[in-house]
Amino acid sequence: MNLFQLRAFDAVAREGSFTRAAARLFISQPAVTGHIKALEEYYQIPLLRRTARRVELTEEGARLASITRAIFGLVDEAQTMLEANRQLLTGRLEVAADGPHLVMPMIASLRARYPGITVNLRLGNAQETLAALMSEHADVAVLTEVAPRNGLHLQPLSESRICALVPAAHPWAMQSGGIRLAQLNEVIMVLREPSSITRRTFDEACAATGVKPKVLLELDSREAVTEAVAAELGVGVVSSMEVSQDPRVRAVPLLGDGLVNRHVLGCMERRRSLRLIQAFFELAPG
Numbered sequence: 001m002n003l004f005q006l007r008a009f010d011a012v013a014r015e016g017s018f019t020r021a022a023a024r025l026f027i028s029q030p031a032v033t034g035h036i037k038a039l040e041e042y043y044q045i046p047l048l049r050r051t052a053r054r055v056e057l058t059e060e061g062a063r064l065a066s067i068t069r070a071i072f073g074l075v076d077e078a079q080t081m082l083e084a085n086r087q088l089l090t091g092r093l094e095v096a097a098d099g100p101h102l103v104m105p106m107i108a109s110l111r112a113r114y115p116g117i118t119v120n121l122r123l124g125n126a127q128e129t130l131a132a133l134m135s136e137h138a139d140v141a142v143l144t145e146v147a148p149r150n151g152l153h154l155q156p157l158s159e160s161r162i163c164a165l166v167p168a169a170h171p172w173a174m175q176s177g178g179i180r181l182a183q184l185n186e187v188i189m190v191l192r193e194p195s196s197i198t199r200r201t202f203d204e205a206c207a208a209t210g211v212k213p214k215v216l217l218e219l220d221s222r223e224a225v226t227e228a229v230a231a232e233l234g235v236g237v238v239s240s241m242e243v244s245q246d247p248r249v250r251a252v253p254l255l256g257d258g259l260v261n262r263h264v265l266g267c268m269e270r271r272r273s274l275r276l277i278q279a280f281f282e283l284a285p286g
Contacts, residue, residue, distance in 0.1 A: 002035075002038070002039070002042075004035055005035040005036065005038055005039040006039070006068055006071070006072075007025065007035075007068075007072060008021065008025065008027075008031075008032045008035035008036055008039075009035070009036050009039055009047060009048075009061075009064065009065075009068060010065065010068035010069065010071075010072050011024045011025050011032065012032065012036060012048065012055055013057060013061065013064075013065035013068065013069070014069070016054050016055055016056075017054065017055060018032050018033055018055065036048060045060050046058050046060065046061070047060060047061035047064060048061055049061075084116070086275055088114045088116070088117060088275060088276060088279055089114075089116045090116045090117070091114075091116070091117050091118070091276050092117070092118045092119075092120065093110070093117060093118070093119050093120070093139050093140065093276055093277075093280060094120050094122075094137065094138045094139045094140075095107065095119055095120065095121045095122070095138060095139065095140055095141070095142075095280075096121075096122045096123075096124065096128075096129045096132040096133055096137070096138035096140075096141040096142075097121065097122075097123055097129060097141060097142040098123075098124065098125060098126045098128075098129040098142065098143060098144050098197065099123070099142070099144075099239075099241070099242060100123060101241045101242055102142050102157060102158065102241065102263055102285075103121065103142045105285070106142075106265075106280065106283055106284060106285075107119050107121065109283045110279065110280060110283055113279075113283070114279065117276065122137075122138065125195060125196065125197075126143065126144055126145070126146075126195075126196075126197045127195060129141050129142070129143055130143060130146060133152075133266055133267070133268070134152075134268075136268065136271075139267060139271070139274075139276070139277055139280075140265060140266065140267045140277055140280050140281070141265070141266050141267070142157065142263065142264075142265055142266075143263070143264050143265075143266050144197045144261050144262070144263050144264075145197050145200075145201070145261055145262060146264060146266065151268060151269050151270070152266055152267075152268065152269060153266060153267050153268070153269045153272045154264045154265070154266045155264060155265045155266070155281055155284060156262065156263075156264055157263045157264055157265055157284060157285060158241075158262075158263050158285065159260050159261065159262050159263065160239045160240045160241040160242075160260070160261050160263065161239075161240045161253055161254070161259055161260055161261075162198060162201055162202050162205070162237055162238075162239065162240070162254050162259040162260075162261070163237065163238050163239070163240050163243065163251040163252055163253050163254060164179060164184065164235055164236070164237060164251070164252045164253075164254055165225065165226065165229045165235065165236035165237060165238045165244075165249055165250070165251055165252075166229065166235050166236075166249065166250055166252060167229060167230060167232050167248065167249060167250075168247060168248055168249060168250055170235075170250070172250075172252050173250035173252065175252055176252075177253075178252060178253035178254060178255045179252055179253075179254065179255065180254075180255050180256060181205060181206065181209055181211055181254050181255065181256035181259065182209065182211055182256070184206070184211055184213045184235065184254075185210075185211045185212055185213065186212065186213070186214060187213050187214065187234075187235055188213075188214045188216050188233075188234040188235070189213040189214065189215050189216065189234045189235050189236065189237070190215075190216055190217040190218075190219060190225055190228040190229060190233050190234040190235070190236050191215055191217070191218055191219070191225070191236060191237060192218070192219060192220070192221075192222065192225060192237075193218050193219070193220050194218070197261060198222075198237060198238065198239050198242075198261070199237070201258070201259065201260075201261055202237045202259070204258055205254075205256060205257065205258035205259050208257065208258055209256060209257070213235075216233060216234045217233060217234065222238060222242055222244075225237075225238065226238075226244050226246055226248075226249055229248075229249050230246065230248035230249050237254070238251055239261060240253065241263075265280075265281060265284050267281070
């Protein structure tokens with residue numbers, strides 16, 4: 001079945017005129033006539049009746065017109081939807097992040113500029129966030145300490161520093177200038193699980209400098225670390241980007257090498273030219 005012929009027939013059925021149908025389709029009137037003649041001859045069925053004043057549908061033509069009106073109505077609806085998405089009037093963006101602090105302002109900026117866009121945000125650890133992006137369950141992702149790899153487009157966002165988290169009454173709580181990493185040697189600590197980026201960065205810095213803290217608890221969330229520190233079970237570590245406003249605890253910068261994390265915005269290289277993904281990258285800080 002030739003869709004060009006059906007489109008020409010549908011235009012004539014809607015307009016009641018070959019001339020207006022040609023204008024509707026941006027083609028010549030002979031082209032419209034030729035498409036419909038070919039359609040009628042191929043299927044051996046009269047679809048249109050030409051009169052002096054207008055073009056009328058035969059009985060078979062009327063039945064076909066009801067079908068083509070539905071077909072091309074859906075086509076027009078699809079075109080309208082796609083065009084609106086291209087202009088960012090509508091659309092859906094799947095976002096993944098390994099923490100809420102960087103991504104939330106970006107989503108707020110996107111919603112303010114493009115209120116018709118729907119955002120679905122999934123939060124997870126670093127491995128889950130990268131996996132969501134690589135499997136294309138996420139369109140864009142905010143990632144921490146991810147190594148460059150083929151097929152992945154990365155844009156730097158910012159850096160954060162590892163801080164010690166201590167009870168508000170702890171002697172270190174007033175040291176706004178920070179404490180040396182070496183001061184944590186043999187100190188009882190409550191830390192995130194080893195797969196946490198913050199924990200991994202801290203462990204690598206300790207190993208490089210020979211610092212050996214005593215890990216009392218390993219916890220699966222930063223909220224749990226905050227509660228453990230507030231209960232004075234030990235000293236924790238937290239990213240400067242994720243410092244809690246909890247008055248029971250204080251974050252103190254750790255001084256030393258290897259205690260900085262780099263945060264990036266990523267997408268699959270082959271999808272970076274998509275308008276909605278481009279718009280999100282354009283709103284990234286820095």
